[in-house]
Amino acid sequence: MLSLDHVRGFVTVAEEGHFGRAAARLRITQPPLSRQIQKLEREVGVRLLDRTQGGVVLTAAGRAFLAEARRLLAAAEAAPDTARRVAAGELGTVRIGFTAVSGFWVLGQIVNQLEAALPGVELVLSEMVSSAQFDQLSSGRLDLALARPPFEAALGSRLVHREPLVVALPERHPLAEGTDPLPATSLAGEALLRYSPDQARYFAELTDRVLAPVAYRSTHYLTQVHTMVGLVAAGRGIALVPASATHLRLDGVRFRELATRPEHRVELHAVWRRTATSPALLRIIALLDTLRLDA
Numbered sequence: 001m002l003s004l005d006h007v008r009g010f011v012t013v014a015e016e017g018h019f020g021r022a023a024a025r026l027r028i029t030q031p032p033l034s035r036q037i038q039k040l041e042r043e044v045g046v047r048l049l050d051r052t053q054g055g056v057v058l059t060a061a062g063r064a065f066l067a068e069a070r071r072l073l074a075a076a077e078a079a080p081d082t083a084r085r086v087a088a089g090e091l092g093t094v095r096i097g098f099t100a101v102s103g104f105w106v107l108g109q110i111v112n113q114l115e116a117a118l119p120g121v122e123l124v125l126s127e128m129v130s131s132a133q134f135d136q137l138s139s140g141r142l143d144l145a146l147a148r149p150p151f152e153a154a155l156g157s158r159l160v161h162r163e164p165l166v167v168a169l170p171e172r173h174p175l176a177e178g179t180d181p182l183p184a185t186s187l188a189g190e191a192l193l194r195y196s197p198d199q200a201r202y203f204a205e206l207t208d209r210v211l212a213p214v215a216y217r218s219t220h221y222l223t224q225v226h227t228m229v230g231l232v233a234a235g236r237g238i239a240l241v242p243a244s245a246t247h248l249r250l251d252g253v254r255f256r257e258l259a260t261r262p263e264h265r266v267e268l269h270a271v272w273r274r275t276a277t278s279p280a281l282l283r284i285i286a287l288l289d290t291l292r293l294d295a
Helices: 004-016 019-026 030-044 060-087 106-117 130-139 201-210 225-233 243-248 279-290
Strands: 049-051 056-058 092-098 121-127 144-147 155-163 165-170 191-195 217-222 239-242 253-259 266-273
Touching: 004 019, 004 030, 004 049, 004 056, 004 060, 019 030, 056 060, 060 279, 092 130, 092 279, 106 121, 106 144, 106 155, 106 279, 121 279, 130 144, 130 201, 130 266, 144 279, 155 279, 165 201, 165 225, 165 243, 191 201, 191 225, 191 239, 217 225, 225 239, 225 243, 225 253, 239 243, 243 253, 266 279
Parallel strands: 092 121, 092 144, 191 217
Antiparallel strands: 049 056, 144 266, 155 266, 165 239, 165 253
């Protein structure tokens, strides 16, 4: 193991080109400095300096070693500050999962605000459905999920965004014109694109509650909102989607607000393991209440 004191002594001698001046700069006498350099050369296994009548010059090995020695000293000097910043949650990596719908609009706002508050924390993003995010959280491969309820008791959560449902309609559909919210009963008899009860459980159950009094015709069972909107554009039916889906702006699709009760709004939660200890993650959790998200 190289001694940092020996490395620092070598760098000082190399910069001064003279043992006496280097010793004065280090506030030691010349003999112990000479012994440090000799010991360092034995540890490295090569001669680093050539002694001359006027001072010292670096050997080829010494010039190569000098660059690495400077990097070593810089890293050693930075290490305590780095450790303190990591412990304070100012540095680190946080792996965040998110649903495709949140990526339409909300995700960018969240990431921008977190990065502005914690510029030293790297945010690694992964798109996946909510159920997959919960699996990744449990296995420790994900630190934070932006997902839909319900959650297990072992997971902590905080509501970060709520938005209404809208109706996605083909542009030539009779209901496509108008600005007033559509009552759910106006969808009676319509061909409705449905959410998969297995892969999109949250949206399947939510839309079932909203449309409980409505007799509609089911068509395809799908998982992703952008796929639904694409099929609406192709005239394959209508769909209930979160308002953020309007940012897709696909040709051939019109969106109308749906008249629903407040409890039928779409929720997005930040979810994490209650046992999590990452300082950077804990800082992010503390910042969640300060987020300001547009619709």
